[in-house]
Amino acid sequence: MALLSKAVINTREDLDALVGTQEHYEFMQKLKGSMQRKQDVQVYPEGYNQPDYDGPKLEPIWDFVEDLSTIERFGFVKSDFDNVKSE
Numbered sequence: 001m002a003l004l005s006k007a008v009i010n011t012r013e014d015l016d017a018l019v020g021t022q023e024h025y026e027f028m029q030k031l032k033g034s035m036q037r038k039q040d041v042q043v044y045p046e047g048y049n050q051p052d053y054d055g056p057k058l059e060p061i062w063d064f065v066e067d068l069s070t071i072e073r074f075g076f077v078k079s080d081f082d083n084v085k086s087e
Helices: 012-016 022-033 069-073
Strands: 036-040 062-066
Touching: 012 022, 022 069
Parallel strands: none
Antiparallel strands: 036 062
16 A cells, blocks of 8 residues: 655754655745735724624625745745745
């Protein structure tokens, strides 16, 4: 039976141990992708979504915002990903 499990990567040390492997490449891709997230930037009036709100229904306005918290957890800064190609 083939072993299909991949290494567990919880720390920068775990990731550094995989340098040069497909797993390292894939994890770096995921980290790069984590640098932006979608956020609702709609401005909602006070009391919106409360049971007694009787104003108009507003649709969310989605925008991408930078979020470096995940890469920082692994000890990276944004410029570390300048040479990581996006898929």
